Amino acid sequence: MYLFGASGHAKAIISALESQNIPLMGVFDDNPELELCLGYPVQRWPEQGLPADTKLILAIGVNKTREKLVQRIGASHNYGNIIHRMAFVSQHSRVGQGTVIMASATVQAAAHIGDHVIINTSASVDHDCQIGDFVHIGPNATLCGGVSVGHGSLIGAGCTIVPGIRIGRDVVIGAGSVVLRDVEDGQHLNGLIKIEKK
């Protein structure tokens, strides 16, 4: 596996790769100040790219940056994914390419996780959830059954989303929020998110 990205999120991905004994073949980053990542040398991305059949994970926490990198590298590249050995992922779920599932995370039956998604440490994505591409579910967030999260959205650390809620595209839900109603595309919200009483 190769990684593009050598900062904090990459370290968690390396730990997940090591948990599965998957060899790390190389780490790339555009930042010339990053020389080592957990002892692995950081290289500049080769102008000609990597061979198309090389497995690559975009190891960057910012959703928009991962999406731009896919445009730069090409959507048809062979993106790998990694599920930490200590995560639970139901055999009845579906996980897309380029997606990472960190330690102690849960993905329950009939959940569908898109491409280039991050299910971070101890997050729980319960049955029948639909998670779009380039989403980040932060550490310890809880998505109850049947929740949907649109393309590019961030669910902050420690959020609780009650059953059946629909969260749109490019939404940001602040850390620790409780979401009791649907959220439209592009909204940035935090705290207790509920239908206001008339």
Ligand SMILES: CC(=O)SCCNC(=O)CCNC(=O)[C@H](O)C(C)(C)COP(=O)(O)OP(=O)(O)OC[C@H]1O[C@@H](n2cnc3c(N)ncnc32)[C@H](O)[C@@H]1OP(=O)(O)O
């Ligand atoms: C392994 C990892 O680290 S994965 C990381 C996953 N990432 C996260 O969980 C981060 C989620 N991000 C947040 O919660 C951020 O605080 C955001 C996106 C909600 C807001 O960020 P910004 O737009 O920069 O807002 P800013 O920090 O300026 O705060 C604006 C106001 O909202 C409040 N606020 C910010 N975040 C929250 C929150 N999560 N809950 C309640 N209030 C909040 C601030 O106190 C501030 O209030 P004030 O105007 O009364 O002073």
